[in-house]
Amino acid sequence: MDRSTSPSPVGDRHWRGSARLATGCALAFGTMTTLVDWDAGTLTPARALLWLALSAALFAVLLPPRVTAEPGRLTVRGPLHRRVVHTDALVSVRQYEGASSHLVLQDAHGHCLELDPRVLTANPLLWHELDTGARRSRRRGTLHQGTDVLARLGHRIDDETAEAVLRASGLT
Structure with a gap:
């Protein structure tokens, strides 16, 4: 079958909403932890990198296949x-x-x-x-x-x- 006439793949219609939720949770976590750390006066570049890495890990865990x-x-x-x-x-x-x-x-x-x-x-x-x-x-x-x-x-x-x-x- 020619690629130009092959039907487009069918996808999970709820995936985008779940991906947005995972993104929002990861951003909220990263923002809140950074703000709390900054407010306490303990935010350093290493700790900011830690919060970024934890936010990325949370996103990877929450993102559905x-x-x-x-x-x-x-x-x-x-x-x-x-x-x-x-x-x-x-x-x-x-x-x-x-x-x-x-x-x-x-x-x-x-x-x-x-x-x-x-x-x-x-x-x-x-x-x-x-x-x-x-x-x-x-x-x-x-x-x-x-x-x-x-x-x-x-x-x-x-x-x-x-x-x-x-x-x-x-x-x-």
């Missing part, structure tokens, strides 16, 4: 790494529950990525791209583990979408 999807491909970009998995060549899908639930997707090329399932729930277009690729993987016979995980996730996304439609229409 950016999830994008194209036909046959799912990409997760964090502050330090970029992971890509081919959804039309998936081998396994695992979901880990607990304090931070996450999906682990692995493809036939050895690529692996982790993803928060709430991103898929909040972004039906991302879910559609993943589901379409997983269906191709099943047809090709590469997806050996995780069809039940995808089915449960699909039902949950469908239920939440239907509930949102009913709520928006005033029927609930």
Whole structure:
């Protein structure tokens, strides 16, 4: 397919708001700590550098990974790494529950990525791209583990979408 006619990637529609929140928290932390240190008369260049480094670390921790999807491909970009998995060549899908639930997707090329399932729930277009690729993987016979995980996730996304439609229409 020609690059000029390829569809643009679908992204997490809430990522920019989360990135702004991370930026605001890091700036507020850096500003407040510097002002308190300055007001106490203990601000030195080394301490200002310390507050700057801590603010940057806070930003890196709070910044969520950016999830994008194209036909046959799912990409997760964090502050330090970029992971890509081919959804039309998936081998396994695992979901880990607990304090931070996450999906682990692995493809036939050895690529692996982790993803928060709430991103898929909040972004039906991302879910559609993943589901379409997983269906191709099943047809090709590469997806050996995780069809039940995808089915449960699909039902949950469908239920939440239907509930949102009913709520928006005033029927609930």
